[in-house]
Amino acid sequence: MTDAAVAVTERAVDEFATDYLSSIGATIHKDGRRWTVSLPDEATTELSLDNTVVHIVADAEEADDDAVPLAPGSDLFERLVDDAAKRTPQGAITLTGDDIEVDTPDWAASDSVEVTDTQFVPYYDRKALCVLFHIGIETVSEYQRELLRAVAVDLADHEPRPRLAETFLDLSERDGLPLSETSPTPKTGDLTETVDVCREMVETAISPDVQDIRNKATRAAAAEIEEQRRYLQQRRDELEGGVQRLEDRVSELSATIDSASGRAERLEGLRKRKEVRNELTELQNELEEVRDDLDRDLPEKQAAIRDRHALTVRIRPVTATLVEYERGDVNISVRNSHHSTTLTCDYAVGIGVLNQLNCEQCGTALNARNPIALSDTMYIGGRCCDEIN
Numbered sequence: 001m002t003d004a005a006v007a008v009t010e011r012a013v014d015e016f017a018t019d020y021l022s023s024i025g026a027t028i029h030k031d032g033r034r035w036t037v038s039l040p041d042e043a044t045t046e047l048s049l050d051n052t053v054v055h056i057v058a059d060a061e062e063a064d065d066d067a068v069p070l071a072p073g074s075d076l077f078e079r080l081v082d083d084a085a086k087r088t089p090q091g092a093i094t095l096t097g098d099d100i101e102v103d104t105p106d107w108a109a110s111d112s113v114e115v116t117d118t119q120f121v122p123y124y125d126r127k128a129l130c131v132l133f134h135i136g137i138e139t140v141s142e143y144q145r146e147l148l149r150a151v152a153v154d155l156a157d158h159e160p161r162p163r164l165a166e167t168f169l170d171l172s173e174r175d176g177l178p179l180s181e182t183s184p185t186p187k188t189g190d191l192t193e194t195v196d197v198c199r200e201m202v203e204t205a206i207s208p209d210v211q212d213i214r215n216k217a218t219r220a221a222a223a224e225i226e227e228q229r230r231y232l233q234q235r236r237d238e239l240e241g242g243v244q245r246l247e248d249r250v251s252e253l254s255a256t257i258d259s260a261s262g263r264a265e266r267l268e269g270l271r272k273r274k275e276v277r278n279e280l281t282e283l284q285n286e287l288e289e290v291r292d293d294l295d296r297d298l299p300e301k302q303a304a305i306r307d308r309h310a311l312t313v314r315i316r317p318v319t320a321t322l323v324e325y326e327r328g329d330v331n332i333s334v335r336n337s338h339h340s341t342t343l344t345c346d347y348a349v350g351i352g353v354l355n356q357l358n359c360e361q362c363g364t365a366l367n368a369r370n371p372i373a374l375s376d377t378m379y380i381g382g383r384c385c386d387e388i389n
């Protein structure tokens with residue numbers, strides 16, 4: 001799984017909301033970051049927006065008082081994602097060589113040769129489904145992470161197409177891909193099954209992150225529990241000391257009372273002892289509570305702390321787009337001051353060159369670190385076989 005994920009930033013919220021609201025027939029009048037949004041009566045959605053003023057902000061707190069905040073994690077954004085996840089609107093796009101510039105392979109970026117021409121020759125079309133998922137990883141106590149991740153699988157064999165997912169995200173960031181472009185969509189049955197395949201891919205892809213956050217949350221919970229236990233133990237020790245001191249004081253006063261020579265001295269002793277006994281009772285009660293907390297209540301409190309740190313991972317498919325892309329050959333012409341040649345590679349629009357090219361002299365793979373060089377008779381690796389290096 002590659003990097004077909006974007007953090008849910010203000011910009012991502014803007015793009016997603018524009019696309020999604022348009023796909024369900026909303027009218028959006030944009031006045032800078034303030035939008036006035038209305039949904040037609042016939043729109044199949046649980047959202048209700050009627051000349052609603054929405055303010056696009058990075059943080060819901062920053063929104064104008066008279067507007068509904070639309071921000072990462074804001075109520076309205078959550079409702080949009082929920083709504084989209086229920087419907088998973090289906091769109092379709094076609095990627096052709098005319099739309100997208102040929103993606104030159106990394107081995108062509110070489111100091112010793114110059115790319116003089118690239119020609120794409122399409123032979124046939126392939127279909128993939130690209131599903132955009134909203135992923136929220138959160139605990140009750142604090143928000144953790146929110147991102148949008150695109151996953152693409154070939155419709156025929158369900159093989160992942162990670163580069164296509166990246167292209168899809170790049171395109172939607174750049175152009176605001178319409179979600180509801182009318183094109184043939186796959187049968188619903190096929191789609192559900194494919195979306196499930198995509199969901200499994202997302203689950204696998206994010207599981208290291210989830211584990212990482214879970215470990216952090218577990219450590220945070222353990223630290224909080226330990227802190228609370230220490231506090232209670234310290235309080236118990238203080239109270240035990242206090243109780244001991246007061247008990248000693250009561251004994252001293254009793255001795256004073258017994259040996260009192262006059263009535264006034266005796267009454268004064270009795271009054272003081274009563275005062276100290278009251279204080280002693282208060283401390284003993286508190287000590288008992290703290291001991292109870294340690295023995296009995298702490299396990300309950302620990303469970304509550306653990307609950308507060310428990311993770312919820314929500315993965316919601318928000319759009320599904322059928323991507324039809326062209327496959328064929330790309331002819332890449334390169335030259336240096338003495339030689340030139342044209343290489344033919346398998347190519348898919350939106351994915352790039354599909355086959356690995358190797359040095360014709362020694363068989364080492366060509367890549368960014370071993371870019372192409374030309375000898376008298378063949379193409380070779382700049383690092384493995386070019387004598388100049």
Ligand SMILES: [Zn+2]
Pocket residue numbers: 359360361362363364380381384385
């Ligand atoms: Zn070589």
